[in-house]
Amino acid sequence: MAKVIEGLYYTESHEFVKVEGEFGYVGITDYAQSQLGNVVYVDMPEVDDEVTAGEEFGAVESVKAASDLISPVSGTVVEVNEALEDAPEKINEDAFANWIMKVKLSDKSELSKLMDAKAYEEICK
Amino acid sequence: MNNRYYGRLIFELSKSGRTSYSLPANEFKSNSLDKLPSALVRKSKTILPEVDELTVVRHYTNMSNNNFGVDTGFYPLGSCTMKYNPKINDEISALPQFTALHPLQPAYTVQGALEVYYNVQQSLAEIAGMSEFTLNPYAGAHGELTGLMTIKTYHERRGDTKRTKIIVPNSAHGTNPASAAVCGFEIVEVKSTADGTVDVADLKPLLNDEIAGMMMTNPNTLGIFEKEIPEIAALVHACGGLMYYDGANLNPMLGVCRPGDMGFDVMHINLHKTFSTPHGGGGPGSGPVGVRKGLEQYLPVPHVKKDADGHFFVDFGNNALGSISQFFGNFAVVLRAYAYLLTLGKENIKMVGPLSVLNANYVKEQLKSHYLLPIQGLCKHEFVFDGLLDKSTGVTTLDVAKRLLDYGFHAPTIYFPLLFHEAMMIEPTENESKDTLDEFIATLKTVAEEAISDPDMVKSAPHSTPVRRLDDVKAVKEPHFTFKDYLQ
Amino acid sequence: MAYKYFPHTEADLKDMLRAAGVDSLEALYDDVPDQLKMHRDYNLPSAMSEIEVRRFFEELGKRNQPLTCFAGAGAYDHYTPAVISCITSRSEFLTSYTPYQAEISQGTLQYIFEYQTMMADMTGMEISNASMYDSATATAEAIMMAVAAAKKRRKVLVSATVNPAVLRVVRTYAHFHKIELVMIAEKDGITDLDELRTLLGAGDVAGVVLPQPNYYGIVEDFTGVADACHAAKALMIMNCPASTLAVLRTPGEWGADIAVGDGQSLGIPLSFGGPYIGYMCTSKALIRKMPGRIVGGTTDADGRRAFVLTMQAREQHIRREKATSNICSNQSLMCLFVTIYMALMGEKGLREVNELSSDGAHYLHDELLKTGKFTEFSSKPFLNEFTLRTSLNIDALEKHLAQNDILGGVKAESHDDCIIFAVTEKRSKAEIDKLVSLIKEG
Helix, strand or coil: CCCCCCCCEECCCCEEEEEECCEEEEEECHHHHHHHCCEEEEECCCCCCEECCCCEEEEEEECCCEEEEECCCCEEEEEECCHHHHCCCHHHHCCCCCCCEEEEECCHHHHHHCECHHHHHHHCC | CCCCCCCCCHHHHCCCCCCCCCCCCCCCCCCHHHHCCHHHECCCCCCCCCCCHHHHHHHHHHHHCCECCCCCCCCCECCCCCCCCCHHHHHHHCCHHHHCCCCCCCHHHEHHHHHHHHHHHHHHHHHHCCCEEECCCCCHHHHHHHHHHHHHHHHHHCCCCCCCEEEEECCCCCHHHHHHHHCCCEEEEECECCCCCECHHHHHHHCCCCEEEEEECCCCCCCCCCCCHHHHHHHHHHCCCEEEEEHHHCHHHCCCECHHHHCCCEEECCHHHHCCCCCCCCCCCCCCEEECCCCHHHCCCCEEEECCCCCEEEECCCCCCCCCCCCCCCHHHHHHHHHHHHHHHHHHHHHHHHHHHHHHHHHHHHHCCCECCCCCCCCCCCEEEECECCHHHCCCHHHHHHHHHHCCCCCCEECCCCCCCCEEEECCCCCCCHHHHHHHHHHHHHHHHHHHHCHHHHHCCCCCCCCCCECHHHHHHCCCCCCHHHHC | CCECCECCCHHHHHHHHHHHCCCCCHHHHCCCCHHHECCCCCCCCCCCCHHHHHHHHHHHHHCECCCEECCCCCCCCCCCCHHHHHHHCCHHHHCCCCCCCHHHEHHHHHHHHHHHHHHHHHHCCCEECCCECCHHHHHHHHHHHHHHHHCCCCEEEEECCCCHHHHHHHHHHHHHCCCEEEEECEECCEECHHHHHHHHCCCCEEEEEEECCCCCCECCCCCCHHHHHHHCCCEEEEECCHHHHHCECCHHHHCCCEEEEECCCCCCCCHHHCCCCEEEEECHHHHHHCCCCEEEEEEECCCCEEEEEECHHHCHHHHHHHCCCCCCCCCHHHHHHHHHHHHHHHHHHHHHHHHHHHHHHHHHHHHHHHCCCEEECCCCCECCEEEEEECCCHHHHHHHHHHCCEECCEECCCCCCEEEEECCCCCCHHHHHHHHHHHHHC
């Protein structure tokens, strides 16, 4: 059974965002990593890139699959998780701890369109 | 093929001082290379081996013994049409009167080669129900791209520039959307119904004046004939779009039904599937593109034509689309396909479709007791199982495929189409005998029984191949892309 | 209905139809609407026996006139060692498909790995893919790759000294893929590097395509070009005929990011234009943008070294419309062809091939100038191919030479008073002298 954490926001395409003040940490969920299998590469955005809610910001690759990353939020990328460049498998170890990008949120009202843990748990069943 | 692991690389056989070439003595001795300015000259040594001729011959012969081809055994790889590659075709393609021709020779010195092109263009047009063909595309994907360029050029030349979208069924091979994207189109997916065919109700709301066309294959990737094709074609035409036929599944239609008559406007054919040219380990193939009447001027150049006096010539004149190949495509592959067409003749070409369909249905009906057949009824040249009927063993389609290798069969296409989780796509061609098919059927039944009696053995298959299952995660995480990566 | 490619006996047919649940072959198509069926025979010739097929093609072959070849322009008449066709015609290689089942495809995977090693080394780059179609499409793929790597910039510069046949294809792909092509002018037969620097200055360039040797056979000096490209964040793409890589400064040594070209010059027969083999090599940093298949080394369940298709998540069958390219089938068997060629020739053999070709070309060049009917097009260095201006009627000369079984170069597309000649190790001094004497009298 895939792990779901209370207090985060979720998308139907299995990204999560953890909000801390003006910033959001975006990654893929535990369910997503379990479906993908061994993650071998994460195509990350660059710092200062603008991302838009509902649009692609990168991709995660396993050996035989690749999945686009859809941003749950809009804003400016202020940091990417460089540890994933050399060790993308960290996503398999703990998907929630290993976020992919940190975004300065431009519109916090977008968060209301995302799912909470309970709603997300339902779609993973 | 044999099962003895060979595994050496030519670089490991190299010994300084050995050689395997001979060239004539230099009659000029002007040392022109030494006079090149030093800034323009290669400084690094090469990694090329120093080996004698017998070492080279044995090395590649041993390597070939670790390989499985159609000539080795049954190769039911769905969607790839692994039919027999007649040997006379290879002999013809090696005739020096053809292999010695430079592609820029004047037309009056290559009338025979141009006639080959012209006659194959004409023959394919007759078989496909199209008006004209180009033989320039190098492969199926290249043909798709060329065909889509043709469609886009048609719209552009009419001044209709807002048609930026192509409709692709969600069951389509990944190459369809990839070709459309390379061609600068946006992709609109149309859903499939439960029986795997295009959902006409889902299609209708997608049609508008931004649609450039729709890509389909018929029969589709599940081997099911799309009966609604006349209605689909009429709908797409009514919105101003063109119908594109992906010829990957043309084989079962031979002798019975022509894409042109189904309402398609542009199409490609894979000569390496339907017209028996060898797959060569993944190429060279050939992907001729045909168009219906009225679209001929949108095909790429160069194009081979015949003048009123019966002379063949190369036309560069029409430049609507431009060129998609440096010269004329894979000529030697076209030559093989021509030999095949002439060998079969009209009497036998028409039997290709029915016999391939018979073989597929024969295998399907006998195996549905052991494998899950998601779509009942007649199939065409191929069909898809959704894995074993008994899912309790934990044995997957991958395991079944690997176990088949132990029994001397190539595996079917697996995990495609994406509509089924455990997809196993089987395409026996018209060349396979009842005896071969019976053996294959018996073997797949045995594997299904082994999945129950000894699942771990099946999950760890293959056991008797030159190498065993490979670690493909390691291949990505500890990459070795050249021999130099082993030297570090 | 017994036929050599159809093994079905009458009894088989009966049994199989029954098992398939139908009573005739026609009934297998009951699901096809009747109005879509053809209901007639194809309008094609009747079947031929093997004797007739052979006779047919022998007759057809007589309508071709193989010529002693002094033409190049992208296709070169190099020598093919006998070993190659003996190996490439082995049906274990010839009749296999893409090596999806690695356990029974080590032969194919291994030769592709050797090919990747050799091509990467020849170009001086880190990695190679498992082949493209030809030089022109490989170059077109390279510009799409540069645009994908640059993300937002969609302008590519192409030297006017690139082979026009390559340029035509690049133009086509650029048009449909919405890439803006800007030509870098030709100056005295070479790329105008001052103009290149000016164009790069705009800062909106994703890639730059440069040929080596160029269309006219000239070996260009690209000193400083890589730095200029990289300062402008543009990728430097070089297009080179493979054989010359053995002796000329490599794309890697020039600092290029992508090397493409045709492997045809590695002994592949002219075959009226194909099959040849496009190659593409690049750096490890760009691997995820590189189109086509890649073979990698790994181990099997018993820990033995073995090879497998890898980095597949980039490819069209997985990435669908997000893939950098749609390439699927490539020219795999031609990988084997050129790999055996390079194994046989080795570094020394390739050097000798280039030496013989270059010495022959320089001899022909000088002899033609002596006739007084030609003048220099450029005084820049060349290898096996060169361009001369002529006062002769080029079409009449072509006919005159063809009547004597010679293909005397090709007319330069951009300069209609110029002919481009190429010489390979197959051309003897006697053949060159014959060409020169025919020109003298003609």
